[in-house]
Amino acid sequence: EPEVTQTPSHQVTQMGQEVILRCVPISNHLYFYWYRQILGQKVEFLVSFYNNEISEKSEIFDDQFSVERPDGSNFTLKIRSTKLEDSAMYFCASSEGQLGANVLTFGAGSRLTVL
Amino acid sequence: GEDVEQSLFLSVREGDSSVINCTYTDSSSTYLYWYKQEPGAGLQLLTYIFSNMDMKQDQRLTVLLNKKDKHLSLRIADTQTGDSAIYFCAESSNSGYALNFGKGTSLLVTP
Numbered sequence: 001e002p003e004v005t006q007t008p009s010h011q012v013t014q015m016g017q018e019v020i021l022r023c024v025p026i027s028n029h030l031y032f033y034w035y036r037q038i039l040g041q042k043v044e045f046l047v048s049f050y051n052n053e054i055s056e057k058s059e060i061f062d063d064q065f066s067v068e069r070p071d072g073s074n075f076t077l078k079i080r081s082t083k084l085e086d087s088a089m090y091f092c093a094s095s096e097g098q099l100g101a102n103v104l105t106f107g108a109g110s111r112l113t114v115l
Numbered sequence: 116g117e118d119v120e121q122s123l124f125l126s127v128r129e130g131d132s133s134v135i136n137c138t139y140t141d142s143s144s145t146y147l148y149w150y151k152q153e154p155g156a157g158l159q160l161l162t163y164i165f166s167n168m169d170m171k172q173d174q175r176l177t178v179l180l181n182k183k184d185k186h187l188s189l190r191i192a193d194t195q196t197g198d199s200a201i202y203f204c205a206e207s208s209n210s211g212y213a214l215n216f217g218k219g220t221s222l223l224v225t226p
Contacts, residue, residue, distance in 0.1 A: 033213070040218075042119070042216050042219070043203060043216035043218075044216075045213040045216075056212065056213055091157060095212070097212065100146075101163050101165070102146070102214065103163070104158075106157035106158040107157045108155065108156050
């Protein structure tokens with residue numbers, strides 16, 4: 001069964017450092033997403049991406065965050081200058097984007113720890 | 116923003132039925148979803164229901180939707196130890212494709 005893969009599974013970084021989280025969505029999917037889950041909190045939407053541009057973003061997705069699809073397979077989330085409160089599990093997802101129910105397939109997540 | 120609420124923990128005995136409840140506030144929700152997360156894995160879609168339906172059954176899973184009360188439930192019949200996981204309720208509306216999730220309910224199934 002096709003799956004969404006994410007790397008790294010766990011990253012530890014110092015406050016102020018840049019971090020890039022990588023994702024390989026399902027090959028025939030058109031919509032890509034990043035969500036995050038701070039420990040003990042809800043899964044929060046960050047951004048969606050379609051046709052090489054951001055289609056929707058939340059208030060959390062400020063200027064510190066950026067997304068990119070550098071080639072035909074990867075989808076990346078960059079955090080320019082990490083803060084302690086960026087520590088969370090980051091989930092990538094993709095979907096076909098068909099009308100009706102938007103069925104997202106999620107990756108296993110990348111745990112980011114900011115010290 | 117719109118809210119999705121779930122109880123955080125549920126413990127049941129193997130063979131019993133589990134009922135996980137969810138409430139939401141967005142009256143424009145068109146689809147409601149249940150996702151399952153096992154340790155170390157991503158969120159896996161279990162089932163979803165369109166807002167004009169009030170029930171959907173899929174093998175051991177039954178979803179009930181009370182749109183008037185904005186209440187969604189997931190019933191797992193004959194719960195097994197392999198059903199132990201975190202279950203997330205989510206909703207989406209016509210306004211976009213983003214899903215709005217709850218905090219998840221941790222289901223523990225004991226022998």
